Amino acid sequence: MKKIVLYAAAIALAFSSAAYSEETTYRKHIKPLFDAKCVSCHGENAAHEYRAFKEDKAKWVSKGQGMRMDTYSHLVFYTAWLDTGALMRRLDDGKGTGKQGNMYQYLGSTEDERQQNLKLFKDWVGNWTLKKWKDITKEEMDGIKVKY
Numbered sequence: 081m082k083k084i085v086l087y088a089a090a091i092a093l094a095f096s097s098a099a100y101s102e103e104t105t106y107r108k109h110i111k112p113l114f115d116a117k118c119v120s121c122h123g124e125n126a127a128h129e130y131r132a133f134k135e136d137k138a139k140w141v142s143k144g145q146g147m148r149m150d151t152y153s154h155l156v157f158y159t160a161w162l163d164t165g166a167l168m169r170r171l172d173d174g175k176g177t178g179k180q181g182n183m184y185q186y187l188g189s190t191e192d193e194r195q196q197n198l199k200l201f202k203d204w205v206g207n208w209t210l211k212k213w214k215d216i217t218k219e220e221m222d223g224i225k226v227k228y
């Protein structure tokens with residue numbers, strides 16, 4: 081009996097440490113979150129490319145639409161390059177800088193939910209830098225993981 085309890089404890093431990101070290105990936109964590117919270121303004125009806133949005137910003141904003149980010153390739157564009165740090169600046173809670181990003185509000189309907197979802201995005205990105213292309217270093221760039 082004692083042995084069985086011990087085995088059970090060992091198995092439980094193995095599972096919990098596996099869960100703890102689980103990687104945050106686009107397919108598993110970010111896509112579902114994005115589809116729940118962001119896709120209404122950043123999906124098929126949005127400007128298909130960032131440059132297209134910029135060329136006709138007033139039109140898109142008047143429709144309540146931004147730029148498309150509902151695929152892995154599109155979303156990564158707003159983390160590392162070309163639009164370096166954009167996702168991080170917009171989603172940041174402002175606790176370190178005093179400047180909250182204007183997309184933070186969409187992460188959830190309560191502060192708890194927003195913090196939880198921000199943590200997922202942070203785990204996914206890896207290096208949560210707010211820097212733009214002209215300021216970022218190669219090492220900081222290297223820290224941006226964004227696993228598929």
Ligand code: HEC
Binds near residue numbers: 118119120182
């Ligand atoms: C109600 C509509 C709406 C929702 C929901 C929304 N956004 Fe946005 N978002 C916009 C619009 C419109 C813009 C463009 C205007 C601006 O720059 O603020 C934008 C801009 C952005 C940008 C800036 C891109 C750039 O560099 O110009 C990012 C990044 C972003 N959103 C991410 C998100 C994420 C991630 C979510 C989900 C947590 C989200 N947004 C939810 C409407 C929305």
